[in-house]
Amino acid sequence: MSDTMTDTTTRMNMIQAINSALDVMMARDADVVVMGEDVGYFGGVFRATAGLQAKYGKTRVFDTPITETGIMGVAIGMGAYGLRPVPEIQFADYIYPALDQLVSEAARLRYRSAGEFTAPITIRSPYGGGIFGGQTHSQSPEGIFTHVSGMKTVIPSTPYDAKGLLIAAIEDNDPVLFLEPKRIYNGPFNGHWDRPAENWSKHPGGDVPTGHYRVDLGTAAVVRAGEALTILAYGTMVHVCAKVVEEEGVDAEIIDLRTLVPLDIATIEASVRKTGRCMIVHEATRTSGFGAELSALVQERCFYHLEAPIERVTGFDTPYPHSLEWAYFPGPVRIGQALKKIMKDV
The missing domain is CATH 3.40.50.920 (Rossmann fold)
Incomplete structure (x- = not known):
């Protein structure tokens, strides 16, 4: 489960846990690079990357143009070069323009090059409903990507798992799609799950180690x-x-x-x-x-x-x-x- 877990824990919701995972990995590995639309100064539409540009600089946390195919193409090239990019697709619904890059390039790079090159990229993206985002901000496309040989698909349900799984994904040498259920970004809801009035509960989240730990991929x-x-x-x-x-x-x-x-x-x-x-x-x-x-x-x-x-x-x-x-x-x-x-x- 973990190789270097610290004893120190703090209460985090999923957004905070994801931010902590990125912070831990950027501190440990200079090859980890965060990129995407509004991830830098703004800290991401859900603030998952807040504070990282100020801490690590604009060359390691940087904003991209609004071009998902460009984001993914650049990330794949960076990965082949030896970096560990973590591109954010602002909503999973936006990932379709990058589908060809993911399916034809990232997922096949190790096999096409006989192991000479890999694509150690972790694609983060909020997915699913819960914010009245409609058809362009609420889709759940995981079934499309589980069909693609050479890619891994991860979906956490707790802050603890979100951090541990994201660290494991970043350390993996193959492309990982890391889908984040935005309906529970701020913690599980109180009361009834079918009442939108209780949508964004300020639940305190869960106890999450502040340092490095892994939740291994492939373990339910x-x-x-x-x-x-x-x-x-x-x-x-x-x-x-x-x-x-x-x-x-x-x-x-x-x-x-x-x-x-x-x-x-x-x-x-x-x-x-x-x-x-x-x-x-x-x-x-x-x-x-x-x-x-x-x-x-x-x-x-x-x-x-x-x-x-x-x-x-x-x-x-x-x-x-x-x-x-x-x-x-x-x-x-x-x-x-x-x-x-x-x-x-x-």
Whole structure:
């Protein structure tokens, strides 16, 4: 889990934890460079890079033009040259112009060069809904990138994991897409998860070590032990599922995947073999969402242990709604209905 963890901890929300990870890595490694739209003097649209330019200078933390393909192309070149760039794509919705650079160059560089060059870049990007951003600021595109061989995809759900996973991603020698669920940037919500009036709760966050530590890529976390049902989730949905399970009184085991690629299939398989039931929850659209891959894997590996069909609770197959985003999210009603369906014969 960690090679140099300090004993000192402080309360951080996810934004602060991400900022701390960047600070720690820039202090440890002069090759780490932060770049993107408004990441310098302004400190990023969500302030995740606040104070870093003042501390490390304009050559290591610098603003770029509004050109995602340019940002990614420059980052790939820097990585091939030996640097460890951390480009920020201001919203995950903006990443599509850079798709060709990521798929055709970053993900393939190690293989195309027979290992002579690598692309040790970590692409940070806020993703998902929760701020009424509509169709251009709220998408969940993780399924697109989990399909790309040569890339890793990481989605934290807590401040502790956000920092440890980001450090591990920056230290990795292959491209990592680090998606940050902005709905929980400032901490889990209080009360009901389907009420937008409680959107930006000032929850104190969690205890996070102030120094260097790693949460290794490819390791899921069992955030709630249970015997009756396995729930697979990541990002914001981990908290939503925990709230619903508590309210419904179901003895569910909740697994936070943390990294989608590489996937900790061993932890998933052990849990489903124990519980005999599996429910998958994610915010992205249903068709070709990552839940489909999870469902196939569970079916292939745990078929004879399943006591009920696998359930999926996801976003709808529609363009992302602006005013109705809180109906779009998998929330207490839909997750509760799925729980009752999968547990009906128990």
